[in-house]
Amino acid sequence: MILSSLFVAFCAASVIVALVPLAFVLFFVVSQGVQALNLAFFTHMPTPVGESGGGMANAIVGTLILTGLAAVMAVPIGIVSGIYMSEYAGTRFAALVRFAADTLNGVPSIVIGLFAYTIVVVPFRQFSALAGGFALGTMMIPIIARTTEELLLLVPGSMREGALALGATRARAVFSVVVPAALPGIITGIILALARVAGETAPLLFTAFNNRYFSTSLTQPISTLTVQVFTYATGPYQDWHRQAWAGALVLVTIVLVCSLVARVATRRLERMHARG
Amino acid sequence: MQRKDFGFRVGTGAFALVLLLIVAAIGVELTRQSLPSIQKFGFSFWRTQTWDPVAGDFGALPFIWGTLYSSVLALLIAAPIALGIAVFIAELCPAALRQPLVFLTELLAAIPSIVYGLWGIFVLVPAVRAVETSMPASLRSLPLFSGPPLGLGMLAAALILAVMIVPFTSSVSREVLKSVPAAQREAAYALGATRFEAIRAALYYARTGIVGAVMLGFGRALGETMAVTMVIGNNPRISTSLFAPQYTMAAVIANEFTEAADNLYLSALVEIGLVLFVVTLIVNSLSRLLIWSMSARTAPAAEAATPPAEEAA
Numbered sequence: 001m002i003l004s005s006l007f008v009a010f011c012a013a014s015v016i017v018a019l020v021p022l023a024f025v026l027f028f029v030v031s032q033g034v035q036a037l038n039l040a041f042f043t044h045m046p047t048p049v050g051e052s053g054g055g056m057a058n059a060i061v062g063t064l065i066l067t068g069l070a071a072v073m074a075v076p077i078g079i080v081s082g083i084y085m086s087e088y089a090g091t092r093f094a095a096l097v098r099f100a101a102d103t104l105n106g107v108p109s110i111v112i113g114l115f116a117y118t119i120v121v122v123p124f125r126q127f128s129a130l131a132g133g134f135a136l137g138t139m140m141i142p143i144i145a146r147t148t149e150e151l152l153l154l155v156p157g158s159m160r161e162g163a164l165a166l167g168a169t170r171a172r173a174v175f176s177v178v179v180p181a182a183l184p185g186i187i188t189g190i191i192l193a194l195a196r197v198a199g200e201t202a203p204l205l206f207t208a209f210n211n212r213y214f215s216t217s218l219t220q221p222i223s224t225l226t227v228q229v230f231t232y233a234t235g236p237y238q239d240w241h242r243q244a245w246a247g248a249l250v251l252v253t254i255v256l257v258c259s260l261v262a263r264v265a266t267r268r269l270e271r272m273h274a275r276g
Numbered sequence: 277m278q279r280k281d282f283g284f285r286v287g288t289g290a291f292a293l294v295l296l297l298i299v300a301a302i303g304v305e306l307t308r309q310s311l312p313s314i315q316k317f318g319f320s321f322w323r324t325q326t327w328d329p330v331a332g333d334f335g336a337l338p339f340i341w342g343t344l345y346s347s348v349l350a351l352l353i354a355a356p357i358a359l360g361i362a363v364f365i366a367e368l369c370p371a372a373l374r375q376p377l378v379f380l381t382e383l384l385a386a387i388p389s390i391v392y393g394l395w396g397i398f399v400l401v402p403a404v405r406a407v408e409t410s411m412p413a414s415l416r417s418l419p420l421f422s423g424p425p426l427g428l429g430m431l432a433a434a435l436i437l438a439v440m441i442v443p444f445t446s447s448v449s450r451e452v453l454k455s456v457p458a459a460q461r462e463a464a465y466a467l468g469a470t471r472f473e474a475i476r477a478a479l480y481y482a483r484t485g486i487v488g489a490v491m492l493g494f495g496r497a498l499g500e501t502m503a504v505t506m507v508i509g510n511n512p513r514i515s516t517s518l519f520a521p522q523y524t525m526a527a528v529i530a531n532e533f534t535e536a537a538d539n540l541y542l543s544a545l546v547e548i549g550l551v552l553f554v555v556t557l558i559v560n561s562l563s564r565l566l567i568w569s570m571s572a573r574t575a576p577a578a579e580a581a582t583p584p585a586e587e588a589a
Contacts, residue, residue: 004472014360080291106560108499114549171284199388202501
């Protein structure tokens with residue numbers, strides 16, 4: 001009896017112990033970030049050391065460009081390989097691809113950075129936005145592929161069979177019936193994957209590198225929110241620290257908004273499936 | 277099979293092949309780039325402690341030590357907590373609390389590593405430093421607590437890592453617990469078990485899967501980069517002290533790669549990355565194997581349990 005209540009108390013306490021750091025992190029990011037965040041943060045360039053003010057306009061644009069590049073690379077590959085895994089779920093090749101996706105998902109992001117360095121930076125002899133986008137895209141592919149696969153498997157088999165019975169080819173059945181049925185979920189998955197890679201720092205350190213100036217060139221080094229926060233956080237100046245907190249607030253806001261949107265969307269989907 | 281369907285299969289299969297190619301290419305490229313270091317140092321790279329870029333002398337032992345020490349420590353802190361959360365959410369908590377709690381624990385995993393690092397530098401490290409300075413001198417003389425009270429060091433890194441791996445381990449353990457057949461629990465209750473005893477029976481039944489979940493967290497901890505880099509102190513010296521600044525494999529790559537001027541230095545760093553890749557691959561595969569063997573064992577049992585119920589209905 002005593003053992004039993006001790007056990008329940010331990011389990012409840014674990015939940016609290018885990019949520020305390022979450023509350024602490026969010027509290028500090030919001031309270032410190034709000035003080036430093038203003039319109040200039042979004043519209044101005046970083047100021048030289050010693051001058052206060054300034055913003056991260058170049059880093060925000062850089063993060064947008066890199067996540068865009070990553071999406072261009074990862075969305076088609078991820079979705080189509082997800083389709084393969086769900087359509088030919090029982091085959092040995094599908095199992096192998098699934099294993100590769102899970103493996104790639106578990107590869108430390110810093111190692112993905114090394115890989116992008118050897119594939120893109122070394123041949124061009126230059127850090128570039130392309131290399132950063134390649135690194136982030138490589139991380140996105142397995143996430144999108146696995147989400148797509150899981151969501152397609154949820155689509156009732158009768159829908160596919162109906163299309164096939166009407167004489168559709170397999171491709172037609174998949175692209176006009178099965179995929180559209182799962183599309184809201186797949187889009188949610190893509191948004192979550194984008195939020196996740198937008199917060200990555202390690203794979204960008206020696207691929208996209210950093211840039212003090214405003215650049216939209218794909219073949220030049222480019223600044224990103226995360227790398228800029230890293231530079232500022234580990235630097236010695238008060239002003240930099242303030243900017244780092246503001247950057248962190250923007251990053252956390254992106255993540256929070258995406259998670260909430262995804263949660264609402266999944267709930268709606270679940271209700272839809274329950275009805276249908 | 278129709279010709280067109282064959283085209284569809286080959287077409288989508290080609291995209292799927294890309295995933296396999298990427299994994300293979302990571303292995304091949306990292307091996308190719310680390311050849312100079314492998315040829316020069318061989319196995320002594322993993323046994324020696326000198327890290328002297330100026331003299332071109334590289335030994336990776338301090339980084340391996342730091343990675344293993346921080347990950348094991350983080351696991352010791354995180355595993356019981358993660359398991360407690362999994363049991364609480366899966367078995368104990370009121371249904372209305374379940375979804376919000378799942379959302380909040382998953383939010384822990386969604387916060388970017390760099391934000392944890394920033395928080396670590398400005399909030400956690402000063403707190404750890406305060407603990408260190410307030411510790412009595414008699415304790416400070418123990419090897420576990422020796423060293424300057426910097427705040428930066430092994431303890432701060434392990435704490436941050438623990439926070440970061442809790443959501444992974446707890447969500448997988450929760451899934452594993454959910455896959456325990458209801459018949460198991462019903463049998464326990466039928467034998468007169470209390471709720472606690474029934475949960476204990478379920479945990480015992482799910483043990484392989486839970487070990488897998490813990491290993492998955494371990495794999496995450498091994499490769500975690502930014503947050504650790506920012507709080508561990510980055511000092512390539514082996515120490516057992518929780519307060520000593522140390523270094524990890526991922527951190528040394530993150531810090532020194534852009535500064536590495538010559539080929540041998542770059543190659544040594546890539547070799548560290550290669551080993552990190554291979555080790556996480558093995559740890560993750562093993563953990564998935566454990567989780568999979570657990571669900572494979574559960575599936576037939578669950579099927580066997582259902583038909584009589586249907587007949588009765």
